[in-house]
Amino acid sequence: MDREWNDNQPIYRQLRDRVVAMILDGVLKEGDPLPSVRNVAAESRVNPLTVLKGYQQLVDEGLVETRRGRGMFVNAGARNLLLQGERQKFLEEEWPRIHATIQRLGLKANDLLDTGAPPAQPSKEDR
Amino acid sequence: MNTLRHLIPVALLSLSVAAVAQSNAHHPADQPAPSDAQKSFTELKTLSGSWLGPVKVDPPMPEMGNKPTRITLRVTSRGNALVHEMKEDGAPEDPTKYDDPITMLYLENDKLFLTHYCDAGNRPRMLAKPSPDGKTIDFDFVDLSGSTKYGHMMHARFTVIDANHHLEDWTYMMPGDKPIHAHFDLQRAQ
Numbered sequence: 571m572d573r574e575w576n577d578n579q580p581i582y583r584q585l586r587d588r589v590v591a592m593i594l595d596g597v598l599k600e601g602d603p604l605p606s607v608r609n610v611a612a613e614s615r616v617n618p619l620t621v622l623k624g625y626q627q628l629v630d631e632g633l634v635e636t637r638r639g640r641g642m643f644v645n646a647g648a649r650n651l652l653l654q655g656e657r658q659k660f661l662e663e664e665w666p667r668i669h670a671t672i673q674r675l676g677l678k679a680n681d682l683l684d685t686g687a688p689p690a691q692p693s694k695e696d697r
Numbered sequence: 698m699n700t701l702r703h704l705i706p707v708a709l710l711s712l713s714v715a716a717v718a719q720s721n722a723h724h725p726a727d728q729p730a731p732s733d734a735q736k737s738f739t740e741l742k743t744l745s746g747s748w749l750g751p752v753k754v755d756p757p758m759p760e761m762g763n764k765p766t767r768i769t770l771r772v773t774s775r776g777n778a779l780v781h782e783m784k785e786d787g788a789p790e791d792p793t794k795y796d797d798p799i800t801m802l803y804l805e806n807d808k809l810f811l812t813h814y815c816d817a818g819n820r821p822r823m824l825a826k827p828s829p830d831g832k833t834i835d836f837d838f839v840d841l842s843g844s845t846k847y848g849h850m851m852h853a854r855f856t857v858i859d860a861n862h863h864l865e866d867w868t869y870m871m872p873g874d875k876p877i878h879a880h881f882d883l884q885r886a887q
Contacts, residue, residue, distance in 0.1 A: 580817040580847045581796050608760055611785060616796045618766075618785055619879060620816055622758055623848075623869065629756070630875055639759050 581616055585624030593633065593648055594656070600649065604634060604642040733827040734809040737834045741779055741802060741855060744770045744863055749786055750883035768865065768883055778803045781811075800853075811836050813850045819843030821850045832857045848872050861885040 575581055592598040604625060611618040625642055628634040633648045645651075672682070731739070748768045754761050767786040772779055781800040788795075796816035803810060809825035820843055823836035836853040843849075848871040856864040865881040 582816070583847055606760055607758060608764060615788070615791055617783070617798070617816070618761060618764075619752075619754075619783075619869075620796050622754060622761065623817075623871065623877060625758075626756065626871060626875070626877055630871060630873060636756055636758070638757065641758075641760065 580620075582620045582623035582627065585610070585614070585616070585621060586627045589624070589628060590633070590652060593644060594652055596649075598644050600644050600646045602644050603640075604628075604644070606641065732807050734804055734807050734825060736831060737809050737825050737828050738779070738802070738804055740828075740831060740857060741770075741834065742772050742776070743860070744855070744857065745772050745779070746770060747886040748863070748883035749886045750881055753880045753882075755878040755880075766881060767886070768881065798850075809834075810839075811853060813853070815843075815850055817843075817847045817849060819845065819849050823850075823853060846872065851876065 575584055589598065589604060598604070607618050607621045607625065610616075610621045614621070625634065629636060629642070632651060633645055634642045635645050636642050746769070748770070749765045750768075751763075752761055752766050765786045767784055769782045770779060771782075779802040781802065782797060783800075784795070784797040788797075798816060799814045801812050801814075803812075811823050811825075813821050813823070815821065819841050821841035822839045824839045826835045826837060828834050834855045838849075838851050841849055848869060850867060851870040852866075852868040854864075854866040856866075858864065861884060863883055865883065867879045867881075869877045869879075871877060
């Protein structure tokens, strides 16, 4: 995890998003342990309690679980849960705007499919 | 007779000095007795200095206790404020990166408040409750400026054990009202 932060949201939330990206990209697989709080704090140069808050957010979302005395691990089904959430977010927040643009420009499905859009990148997990 | 004439003023002066001293000892010049808030603030000021100790968190995270946290308290602004800072011991100074929180404690209208400057981007204000034993000072959430979207600090407690030992308990409320509790067991650092 690099340690560049933006000012738009708290660092703990950005740490949460980085772990989410690692799960979606297959860097962290189901059952894998999360990087230790102390290591992330040292590498990212943030307060360990900030890291803990980021991890606790993931627990609250059902993406990771705490195993007593051992640390935190990616839950089974975490990637699917995230994909569902991201797809839902796309359909609710982004698609209406894109759909309106398509309608406005009179584009047909074939126009979109024939534009030579770059092929979807398979995730590391799918390779 | 001459000697007596010299001794009388000296004796009177001594008596008046003793009387003033006694008066100051029992009745500080026209000052009302300190309030609970003032007594608590004075007690907290005795914690000025640098402290080291492990932190335990709930929900539990065993590795959190592996490395001590350093807490510093500093009286500032001519005694009107106490600055509290919390960071991992040994972390290098980096003012552009650090998210270590700062808390200011101060009296306002004879009430003891703290304002916590949180990395979540908000500033909750908490009010001290009267301390039954003078050693345990609880701060309850009053209000905050900034957003609550990412949660906020909700409660703080300082427990003075002795001049070289105190405890701190901080409760952060995550979104969805899920608390994270951190307990610090701190010894005065040399």
